[in-house]
Amino acid sequence: MQSQMIKSMVGPAFAAILIMCLLPVVLETYTLTLLVVYGMLGLSLGLIWGYGGILCFGQAAFFGLGAYSYAIAAINIGESTVPVFIGILVPAVVAFLLGAMMFYGRLADVYMGVITLVFTLILFRFMNSTAGPDFVIGKARLGGFNGIPGYQTLNVPGFPDEYIYGDALYYLAFSLLIVIYLLLRWFLKTSFGRTAIAIRENEERVELMGYDVRIRKTLLFSLGGGIAGLAGVLYANWAEIVTPGLFSLGQSAEIIIWCIVGGLGMLVGPIFGGMLIGLMKFLLGQQSMIDNTLILGLVLVLFVLFLPKGVVPTVSKWLPTGRTKSRKRRRKSQGRSRKSEA
Amino acid sequence: MADIILETTGLSMRFGGVTAVDNVDFQLREKELRCLIGPNGAGKSTFFKCLTGILKPSAGEVFLDDQETTGWDPHRVAGLGIGIKTQVPSVMDGLSVHENIWLSARRRSSVAEANRKTGEVIDRINLGGLAYKELGQLAHGERQRVELGIVMAGNPWLILLDEPAAGMTGEEVEHMSDIIRELNRNAAVIIVEHDMQFIRSIASKVTVFYRGAVLMEDDVSVVLSDPTVRDVYLGKKA
Numbered sequence A: 001m002q003s004q005m006i007k008s009m010v011g012p013a014f015a016a017i018l019i020m021c022l023l024p025v026v027l028e029t030y031t032l033t034l035l036v037v038y039g040m041l042g043l044s045l046g047l048i049w050g051y052g053g054i055l056c057f058g059q060a061a062f063f064g065l066g067a068y069s070y071a072i073a074a075i076n077i078g079e080s081t082v083p084v085f086i087g088i089l090v091p092a093v094v095a096f097l098l099g100a101m102m103f104y105g106r107l108a109d110v111y112m113g114v115i116t117l118v119f120t121l122i123l124f125r126f127m128n129s130t131a132g133p134d135f136v137i138g139k140a141r142l143g144g145f146n147g148i149p150g151y152q153t154l155n156v157p158g159f160p161d162e163y164i165y166g167d168a169l170y171y172l173a174f175s176l177l178i179v180i181y182l183l184l185r186w187f188l189k190t191s192f193g194r195t196a197i198a199i200r201e202n203e204e205r206v207e208l209m210g211y212d213v214r215i216r217k218t219l220l221f222s223l224g225g226g227i228a229g230l231a232g233v234l235y236a237n238w239a240e241i242v243t244p245g246l247f248s249l250g251q252s253a254e255i256i257i258w259c260i261v262g263g264l265g266m267l268v269g270p271i272f273g274g275m276l277i278g279l280m281k282f283l284l285g286q287q288s289m290i291d292n293t294l295i296l297g298l299v300l301v302l303f304v305l306f307l308p309k310g311v312v313p314t315v316s317k318w319l320p321t322g323r324t325k326s327r328k329r330r331r332k333s334q335g336r337s338r339k340s341e342a
Numbered sequence B: 001m002a003d004i005i006l007e008t009t010g011l012s013m014r015f016g017g018v019t020a021v022d023n024v025d026f027q028l029r030e031k032e033l034r035c036l037i038g039p040n041g042a043g044k045s046t047f048f049k050c051l052t053g054i055l056k057p058s059a060g061e062v063f064l065d066d067q068e069t070t071g072w073d074p075h076r077v078a079g080l081g082i083g084i085k086t087q088v089p090s091v092m093d094g095l096s097v098h099e100n101i102w103l104s105a106r107r108r109s110s111v112a113e114a115n116r117k118t119g120e121v122i123d124r125i126n127l128g129g130l131a132y133k134e135l136g137q138l139a140h141g142e143r144q145r146v147e148l149g150i151v152m153a154g155n156p157w158l159i160l161l162d163e164p165a166a167g168m169t170g171e172e173v174e175h176m177s178d179i180i181r182e183l184n185r186n187a188a189v190i191i192v193e194h195d196m197q198f199i200r201s202i203a204s205k206v207t208v209f210y211r212g213a214v215l216m217e218d219d220v221s222v223v224l225s226d227p228t229v230r231d232v233y234l235g236k237k238a
Helices: A002-026 A029-051 A059-077 A081-104 A109-128 A167-189 A191-201 A203-208 A213-239 A249-262 A268-284 A292-306 A311-318 A322-341 B044-052 B074-079 B097-106 B111-124 B140-153 B170-183 B196-202 B220-224 B227-234
Strands: B004-015 B018-029 B033-037 B059-064 B082-085 B158-162 B188-192 B205-210 B213-219
Touching: A002 A029, A002 A167, A029 A059, A029 A167, A029 A191, A029 A213, A029 A249, A029 A268, A059 A081, A059 A109, A059 A213, A059 A249, A081 A109, A081 A213, A109 A249, A167 A191, A167 A213, A167 A268, A191 A203, A191 A213, A191 B097, A203 A213, A203 B074, A249 A268, A249 A292, A249 A311, A268 A292, A268 A311, B004 B044, B004 B188, B018 B044, B018 B059, B018 B188, B018 B213, B033 B044, B033 B196, B044 B074, B044 B158, B044 B188, B074 B082, B082 B140, B097 B111, B097 B140, B111 B140, B140 B158, B140 B170, B170 B188, B170 B196, B196 B220, B205 B220, B205 B227, B213 B220, B213 B227
Parallel strands: B033 B188, B033 B205, B082 B158, B158 B188
Antiparallel strands: B004 B018, B004 B059, B205 B213
């Protein structure tokens, strides 16, 4: 079972590494790093929405919290290793608390959407109004609308002067994305992951089987928050400044669009969606004829109308995928084992 | 005499001004098979939901295996080893038959044990050929069977079934009552049911609900020949 699991991961891992090495031929690593960050952020929502059935309108809140926590910790500590973990932990803990409140309160989906949306708005407003010298955490000034610039960026752990930037940051970010992707693939095969999917399908049934749905949803939500936080940390290191714009509604809405465009209910879909739309925005940003958001809106409408399942599931339906093959193989081997039992 | 494994004392459930369940004292013994019948709105299903924790009773207590479980959440009630099937088929349509049953088996046993148990259950509900088919594509009767399989896989000592025969064909109902009788060898079973044919075929002790209270409790033949029960079912004033 375990070895089968590892075997099934070798292919995707190899493909991902190949993509990581090939992409810099086409685009600058500077742009690519941002796309990878978007991919990771898409993945974080794809996980909780596509597998947990939790539609969160505030994924940008955890992204922003990750970036801000990293920046604030980096200014205070001056070395990046601990701040990275803080940047993951803070959003994960906040997501845990927010999730616990929603899931133990048994809020319906609509209210959950409203609460996550409002949570993002509150952070956006708050961060915008922290301009004065009163808003200080340790040595870090929150800086209001202007954000926080000038913090220690990623360095080789233990060597504050050995910065990881440019190409190295790209390879690091992409490697992290691959590692998270593989870990999530494994996670979704565990008993916990399988119950999470079951909860999306029918919460009541899972509860009547005797599983505590509330804690499971809360933990999954927290995991999604942590991954969004890591994306935020990487973003903070790419942009070298964090601003309240990270918490904006536009940002939150965009992540949802990535998931729809890429395809929900799978891990690759939202990653691809995030990178694709990110790239599109980058290319559109180079011209000034049409407004960027107008096109983004059009893309969303077209996708909802014509490709409601998203790019990746649609494309993989056309291709003879490995998934159907392996399923056939599984069926065959089962038939064989049954025969041998007989 | 066998032990009492389920008991309610003075159980009441009120919705605003309506009293759906009114001061019900109920007892069930180990490995007993009991049917709850009654006309629409008699409070059978509400009573059932109070047992499973889906509803929190307004008054009274529920004891399961000598533990007071009044007001417990459904997952804690189910976690005691109680299999529950609700009125509307409640299954996971997007997942395979195997996965549906495996998840239930996994709750109270190890992965290896759950894998073994799942195969066993699928054979017993006769769905071997459809094991890896998505549940949403199956017929109504098959999905009902899967739900029964989910209940079975949990290794329960008490099984609560709300209208298990609803919407099934005659043949399916027969198969269902076979499975229920088999389950009854290791577990007590409570069945909420409308279908008299089905109740006769399982033949057991019957509790008649009427206007939220227990009207009578006796063997199926006695109950069905009782004039009051007939009147109640035909809608006459009792």
